[in-house]
Amino acid sequence: MADRTHKILLDESQLPTQWYNVVPDLPAPPPVPLHPGTLQPIGPDDLAPLFPDDLIAQEVSTERYVDVPGEVLDVYRLWRPSPLYRAHRLEQSLGTPARIYYKYEGVSPAGSHKPNTAVPQAYYNARAGARRLTTETGAGQWGTALAFASGLFGLECEVWQVGASYDQKPYRRTMMETFGARVHRSPSDLTGAGRAVRAEDPQHPGSLGIAISEAVEVAAGDPGARYALGSVLNHVLLHQTVIGEETLLQLAAVEEVPDVIVGCTGGGSNFGGLTFPFLREKLAGRMSPVIRAVEPASCPSLTRGVYAYDFGDAAGLTPLMKMHTLGHGFVPDPIHAGGLRYHGMSPLMSHVYELGLVEALALPQTECFAAAVRFARTEGIVPAPEPTHALAACIREALACKESGEAKVIVTALCGHGHLDLAAYDAYLSGRMTDEDVTDERLAPSLAGLPPVPSA
Amino acid sequence: MADRTHKILLDESQLPTQWYNVVPDLPAPPPVPLHPGTLQPIGPDDLAPLFPDDLIAQEVSTERYVDVPGEVLDVYRLWRPSPLYRAHRLEQSLGTPARIYYKYEGVSPAGSHKPNTAVPQAYYNARAGARRLTTETGAGQWGTALAFASGLFGLECEVWQVGASYDQKPYRRTMMETFGARVHRSPSDLTGAGRAVRAEDPQHPGSLGIAISEAVEVAAGDPGARYALGSVLNHVLLHQTVIGEETLLQLAAVEEVPDVIVGCTGGGSNFGGLTFPFLREKLAGRMSPVIRAVEPASCPSLTRGVYAYDFGDAAGLTPLMKMHTLGHGFVPDPIHAGGLRYHGMSPLMSHVYELGLVEALALPQTECFAAAVRFARTEGIVPAPEPTHALAACIREALACKESGEAKVIVTALCGHGHLDLAAYDAYLSGRMTDEDVTDERLAPSLAGLPPVPSA
Known part of the structure; x- marks a missing residue:
């Protein structure tokens, strides 16, 4: 059998030494957070x-770039650069001419991008x-x-x-x-x-x-x-851009240019981390990938929410942030992808979406787990419930390529392993997993509970 | 902070294409398995x-080498070559001048070397x-x-x-x-x-x-x-030598020669897989590492068992194999390292031990989990219960180096992650884990139950 490469690895010396801040490259600056009492922009003192x-x-x-401190780089090197895989066996099982790559963050100490x-x-x-x-x-x-x-x-x-x-x-x-x-x-x-x-x-x-x-x-x-907060905020998305910067280097090493990039979105940090460096390349005209966010149908902040000022927490203690939100009072169904059960979307991701720079799609969890089982049986990694959404969207795209005959390059983020989420697989394999949809009637009260913020 | 390399990676093109069979390089051939009825050597027909x-x-x-089929190589490449790590942060926490390397098999689909x-x-x-x-x-x-x-x-x-x-x-x-x-x-x-x-x-x-x-x-x-059997037999140990062959290449890449190699032993396949290629080098006079097997104090086949013909299974259905055994009727305590709870040792490993080519050591599980927690907090990987034994022995050796001032190169096998074994960590951290020793009185009946096999 002919040799084929599964893993595109970078040497530790190739680890990116700067995080990328997408803000200065956007056609408009993102709306600022407001103090919930005064409705004035919050300043550094409020956060101190x-x-x-x-x-x-x-x-x-x-600033466009922020240096990664040497002490942080030394810890990153325990697991970074993380591998980019070509999913040969998944492609074969789908019979698609598409070339599928996935960036795997499950090699980290916590088993995810966090x-x-x-x-x-x-x-x-x-x-x-x-x-x-x-x-x-x-x-x-x-x-x-x-x-x-x-x-x-x-x-x-x-x-x-x-x-x-x-x-x-x-x-x-x-x-x-x-x-x-x-x-x-x-x-x-x-x-x-x-x-x-x-x-x-x-x-x-x-x-x-x-x-x-x-x-x-x-x-x-x-x-x-x-x-410390693990998603949503700008500095969190900034740190995660190490994912996308590495992926750019890895794709360049095999002389590939992505046609489609898909990732899952909860708070938005994994997605922003993967896609913002590609967005930079797209805005600069160096490539033109479709960038697609995938969210659970049971918590569809981008596809069904409104773009408005809302609280980041359920109790209403945080600053007001303009974001795609289902209302801070929205309680999502207890789906297995716990990391995607957030009423709002990162303000920066929301802004990018509002600018039309990324697409969004909502998927039901049974389709996601069907994709995950296919993935595990071909590629050998059991995905966390969150990235099953990205994999399902990736498979939809790959099957569309099979129809059209297009050999697209699809890049996706496998942001964690599912070793501690096997109860979800048991629910799926035993037929106990269900899909819950969010009716307009159910959304109405939480959307009606958005805080009143006068237009600027 | 000065750059230092944590991971020694090989390219997929450097994946070994042959397994190594230690048998022809040993000073004496291993004893043959016997038919339990006739007590005659078993032949291929008996196994067909x-x-x-x-x-x-x-x-x-x-034969000294067996080619790895291309189809097998293509699957191996999903996760192989596996990384060799330099444990800088573990060394620092111990204050040892020793240089510690660990070969990590937890990147495989099953999370171990299997x-x-x-x-x-x-x-x-x-x-x-x-x-x-x-x-x-x-x-x-x-x-x-x-x-x-x-x-x-x-x-x-x-x-x-x-x-x-x-x-x-x-x-x-x-x-x-x-x-x-x-x-x-x-x-x-x-x-x-x-x-x-x-x-x-x-x-x-x-x-x-x-x-x-x-x-x-x-x-x-x-x-x-x-x-299909997952350990003990010669062909299983043969397949596992891909671990040691890669490790040899990785150490050579950083110009290191091991002074001590430690691995855990249950059936012996992980240990044989890591160490047999180094044993080849040792027998050829190209290096002279101490090679040390570590077993649980509660199931000490090498250190407390006898070298005799015994059954591979508890019920006495298998051929008789000459090995270090506690007696096929021995029931080990329910320690957390389930993979090490086997009454016997691989016949080939037993033979190598009997020839004086490897050392053995038995350790109690609380010492092993203390080592594992230190390892997790410094290196970021939660080890499976089995390789905690290797890590504990590795730490003993590193602390001896601290005493003596020797900068030894220690190589160990981290043969799997512990993501599905966290109940064991909970038992350790909450103080519920105990050490059970095996008394001579307890061993006596199972050793007395060995099958009678006349000397050749």
């Missing part, structure tokens, strides 16, 4: 109790003198990443995990503890926010909104503590 | 109902016209590997999983099913062996011995079916 100066500066930066930002966040906080980091986590991907990164820089890490996940997914908690974090079931007795909820219902299953409130409350009340 | 001719030929081969032999076994069986493969599995690593490999070559895969594991570790079963296997709880109603056990106890928790009997019974009774 929660984030160190370096991250605040990155959050509002208009450490790409957890590491610099821990580094900048440690440099600014923080002693501990607090955060929330749902299924646990972000908490795991921050637990690992905090330990490397001598920071304590305290994670409030959504109660339902804490109870149902004990292995994620164990992984956070293995990396040295303290994990609390949220709502907890450690915060006013948690105690208030528990007073009403001692067995409350929790929510990301409550867990955020607890982590923020603790950070705001301790000068040695800071808060 | 269970294995295809190609594998039987490899089992008894005296696919290295599952893929060629499936390939040769498919080429010989088999329609399905049967096997047993305990915790599920081997079953997962064979499930994946069988699917690639169009074979059905049927796995009898030890009942206790089937009940307690549903995620491993789901992973096998995701790769397309049918998984049965053993003892099952599908075989005479299983029915006999269930007649006595319908809720019997099963054992590897019973599961082997079921898988062998089904294969022997169906001309279209064959049986």
